[in-house]
Amino acid sequence: EVQLLESGGGLVQPGGSLRLSCAASGFTFSNYAMSWVRQAPGKGLEWVSSISSGGSTYYADSVKGRFTISRDNSKNTVYVQMSSLRAEDTAVYYCANSRITGTTGEDFDYWGQGTLVTVSS
């Protein structure tokens, strides 16, 4: 059974930093692209970033230069390091794996339960 478990969310001040983690199990993690998708309170879904199985990274313009996605295949974990956080980054952050191997993370198969990031003073 595929499981994705996010952690690391919380309250952070504007301009601060936070690192989210997503621990994966139930599939061969190293073969699949992984992604982060967020949802602001009461709003729709927004793709944030993806990392391919080979380590290529992709970002939404809204987070480029501030967020860094990475993966540790030995720990079956994907991370997103978030810095220079803004109020508009407040959202539930979900991690998701890709549907098939060898992609760049363009679709979102299994999702975690999400972790809430609140940026406020």
Next chain:
Amino acid sequence: DIQMTQSPSSLSASVGDRVIITCRASQSISSHLNWYQQKPGKAPKFLIYAASSLQRGVPSRFSGSGSGTDFTLSISGLQPEDFATYYCQQSYSTPYTFGQGTKLEIK
């Protein structure tokens, strides 16, 4: 960026009805279109990929069609568990964009 526009934004229907949700892309995306279902307080669920292929475990009352810029999600014989918000998403190019969502409510 490719803009995805769904219509309607909300929809009321009864159990047993057939509903259609449309999704339009601002440029051609071939068949690179996915659909997700989200219930309140829950993570989205992957329903359909490549415009018309059902993801594993998704009931056959769900179907998708379209290519280019215009796509539809159809649900026939609505069940109580189908009342949720539905999102389309283009997987043609980054940034991977979603539609604004269609909330399907019980009439």
